[in-house]
Structures are given as structure tokens and as C-alpha cells.
Amino acid sequence: MSWTWFHKLASPPHAYRILGSLAPWFGWASLALILLATWWGLVKAPADYQQGDGFRILYVHAPSAWMSMFAYVVMAIAAGVGLIWRIKLAHAAAAACAPIGASFTFLALATGSIWGKPMWGTWWVWDARLTSELLLLFLYLGYMALRASFDDPQRADRASAVLALVGVINVPIIHYSVDWWTTLHQPASVTKFDKPSIQLAMLIPLFIMIAGFQLYFGWAVSRRLRGEILRRERNANWLREAS
């Protein structure tokens, strides 16, 4: 099998061009899906028999929580590719993922907290998923802090890549330890909402919203990655010729 396409993809000028043509597709498709899912989730889906209309924040909360983990895995894979095959573009992609993933994590925490106030009667509970989400945010912040603390971009790339890989091995351990910790501590009243059998009518807009968020992630990463390429290749000839 020929790997030419792969190496071609890893070259900054090609990637810059391809990302530029992909970004609008991602962007418009995600906008359409998110608008559709918002209408479906807020208007068409039935209200929850227990939580009334309050449950509708789920349509922002659940997709952001999903994306927060998805972005971390994508970041770690990109970091691993960069470390193993020494592809600078993969490191740039990992760098592009981190702030987006951190934002999704923050969004999941904020919406979880807002949801918790009417449902649980408090802004914060030490619920398993909230806590592991918080730790995930710390991992993102550590990654970005490490990346920012090097002057030499190549060293920053490789050091933060090692950290991303160590982190991705630890994420399941953290998740299960927190899970185990809360099942021992937590009163049952909180877990009442934990595993509701969601109706299909409520589930469809959720899936549409997740698809929309995925596409949004694709759009945001493409844009950020193009920015990264511009910053890293600012002295390259191909850029001067292109502009």
C-alpha cells in the first residue's frame, strides 16, 4: 500500500489547503444540525414527567460532556502520531484540540451545575460524573500550561504529547475511581435521575445534537489548525508565494 497520500496530508501547504476547503462544509452542516436539534429538543420533544421542561438542558449538557472526552482522545491520538512518526502537523492538531476540548469540558460543568440547582437543590454535588469531568478539566489545563511554558515549539510539542498519552491512560482510572468513590458516599436521592430510560422522542434530537457538536468540533479544529500552521510556517516560502 502506498503511503504517499498520508505524507502529502502531513505537509503543511496541502493540509492548509484541504482544511480551508473542508471547514465551510463542517461549519454549515453543524449549524444546520444544531439548529434542527435545538428546535426539536426545545419545542417538539415531550417534557419529562419528573423534571418538566428542566431536562431540556440535557441537549447542551450531554453533547458537551461527550465532546469533552472525544476531544481528549483525539488530542492524545494526534499527540501519539506526532511522537511516533515525528509529524509536526499532528502535534499542531493536538495543540488545536486542547482549548476546544477544555471549553467543552467547562460547558459541560457549567450546564451540569445549572441543571443541578433546580433538580438537586444545589449548584454542586460530588457526583461521579461531575467530579471526573472536573478532573478532566484539570488535565486539559495542565496540558495547556505545559505547552505554554516552553519557548521552543518542538520541545513543547513533544513534552506535551508525552503528557497527553500519560493522561489518556489515566482517564479511565480516574473515571472508575471516582465512580467507585461516589457509590460509597452518595445518598441515593441523587442517583435517582442517573439511569432513566429515555424515550425515543427525546433521544433523536440528542443524537442530532451530538452529530452537530461533532461537526462543530471538526470546523473549530480546522480553523484553529489553519491558524497553527500559519503561525508555525510564518517564514516558509510556500506561504509567501501563496499570499
Added chain:
Amino acid sequence: MTAVRTPTLAAAKLVFQRDMTLAWRRWDEVAQPLIFYVVVTTMFPLATTPDLSALRQIGGGVVWVAALLASLLALEALFRADVEDGTTEQWVLSGQPLGYLLLAKVAAHWVLTGLPLVIMSPIVGTGLGLPTSVWGVLMLSLLLGTGTLSILGGIGAALTVGVRRGSVLLSLLVLPLAMPLLIFGSRAVAMQMDGDSPAGPLQLLAAIFFMALSLGPLAMSAAIRISVEN
């Protein structure tokens, strides 16, 4: 001509002995984390309540948090001197598996900072109202936990070698990764105090330790190579 290479185990032993000798000559620096550990645990009764039966509720957790922070303190300088004077560079060039040499260094670090914390913990725990019946579990959990923490911290120290304000960054990197240790360790102590069997969390701590022991050297050597090559 065949190059004669020192057996890896002998080389690792040399690294270990060297660090022990250096530490012995500057034993006051070695004592600092231990003093920090005692001072931090003293702060909790002062900040909350001197009532021993109330302190007992949080005693296991306080000992664990203090131990985590104390062993982080000494980590920052773990590789710094060796990277600056070129020792690590020679290790990279020596043809020895770098991971083992670094593990020997981390082992020496653990003997100097982790082990004293473990030995000190019954005394500190008693001050927080922990009954003698939990001493064994407390020490065993700390034994496994500080071991893992030294390896995790070794990865963090290798990554932040030569970084400005490395110590704050190191804490930011290592502490989230150490949360499972904190959860299992303090739970084991609490379960023993409630009369439950602490076997579950202790086994999980042991599992995490062996995972760190097997994968940690890989990450450490990758991180050190990055610091040395540039």
C-alpha cells in the same frame, strides 16, 4: 572489538548508590519534606477543631493529602542537577536502557522522601485521633501510594526539567493524575476504621502501582530524551 557494557542491574545500582550518597551528605534537605508533612498535618486541628473524635473522621484523608503534597515538594529538583551538569546526557549515550536508570533514581528518591513519610504516618495519624488498629492499613496504603506517586512525579519532573516556574507546573500536572491514589488510600483507612475489610482499595492501589512501575519508565525516558536532545 566488542564493547564491554556494564550489566544494566549493576548500572542501576550505581545510580541508586550515588543518589543515596549525595543525599546522605545533605541530609538536611532530605528532612525538609518530612518536616513539611508534620507541619501541614498540624494545621488541620488548628484550622478545624482540637476534638479528637471529630478529627478522626477526616484523619485518614488529612494524612493522605499531606503525604501527597510533601512528596511533590522534593520532586521538582529530581532531575534538574543531572540534566544541567550533563549526567543525563551521558546516560542517554551509555547504551543502557534509560528507563531502568531513571527508575533507579526514582527508587532512591522514594527511599529518601516516600519511605520516611510512611514511617512517620502512625505518629502523625495518632495526633489526628486515628486508632492504633488502622496503623497497618495506613502504612501499607501509603507504601503503595507514595511508590506510585514517585513514578508519576518522575514523569512530571522529567517533563518540566528546565521549565520556568517548574514546581507550580509540576503540581498542576501530577496532582490530577494522583487523585485515584488519594481516593483509594483514604478509603482503605476509613474502611478499616469502620470495621470493613480494606482489601479492595488496597488491591486497587497495588494494581495502579504495578501499572505505573511497568509503563512509567517508558514515559520517563521519553520525557528525558526530549529534555536532553534539544
